[in-house]
Amino acid sequence: MKEFKDAVTSTSHSPAGDDLPKIHPKAIRPELEQAMKLLKEFDGNALLRSTVGVASPSVSESPVTPLTIDLQGLVSMHDPQKTSILYSAPHDPTERLYPFCLAVQKLFKDAGFLVDDNRELTLHATIMNTIYAKGRAKRPPKNTQRQQTPEPDQSARASAEAPEGPAINDRAAGHGPEADAPLKIDATHLLEQYEDFVWAKDVKLDRIAICEMGAKKITDAEFRVVDEEYKEMARVAIG
Structure with a gap:
């Protein structure tokens, strides 16, 4: 980071080529x-x-019991009758996960890396987010004055040609309790049907990681998408 800053900033004393902008x-x-x-x-x-109040030096140096969670049930991030996000909440039988995550959150907040947010921390594994729905209609601009309504065939073509992934502005609007994704569903019956469904069991949490935003597509030899995963920028082991 320092090398980059020294090379491109307007206060840099390092020689730079004419093709490098001064920032x-x-x-x-x-x-x-x-x-x-x-x-x-x-x-x-x-x-x-x-998180369990261990004060004794001898105990504090002993191995930590790993955090193991289950993912069961289905919850809506919003009103179930008009929602864009469904998730499963992690269950930790030792009740250490939530206070541990609060401690991590406080660590980064005290260091100035998190914006002020008074909302309660919601631990969740996203099962569905309609912001990623393929071929969804583009979000209309906020200023609709003088905007002409397209003909029906134009609307259909615009929907079919909409990009697969969310636009940059849509990403912020499509996540969290205040998400405003353009596509919403009535998930009432889904929540009832999957109330006791087990998505994962005995999952060991072995690290904390900072990841790039947005999952990266994993393709096979024929370039078919077979999975998605987040790219880790840094991590620390736990347990």
Whole structure:
């Protein structure tokens, strides 16, 4: 990060080619690098022990019992009759997961890496998010003055040609309790049907990671998408 900043900022004394723009120093955001450094430096196991109030030095140095969770049931992030996100909440029989996550959240908030947010922390594994629905209609612009309504065949063509992935502005609008995705469903019966459904059992949580936003598609030899995963930027082991 320092090397990049030295090369491109307007206050740099390093020689630069004519093809390199001069950027104001405040435009360079070091937060990611600093957050990764903070993550790598803190003791995840010590933080996990603190969630059960371990004070004895001899006990605090003993191995930590791994965090193991189950994913069961289905919950709506919004009103079930008009929702765009369904998820399964993790269940930890030792009741350490939630206070542990709150401690991690506080660590990064105190360091200035999180924006002020008074909402309650919601731990969840997303099962459905309609923001990723293939071929969904594009969100209309906020200023609709002088906007002409397209003919029916134009509307259909616009929907068919909509990109598969969410637009940048849609990503923020399509996540969380205040999501405003363009496609919403009535999930009332789905929630009843999958109330006791087990999605995963005895999953060991062995790390905390900072990941790039947006899952990356994994393809096979014939370039067919077979999976998606988040790219880790930094991680620390726990348990």
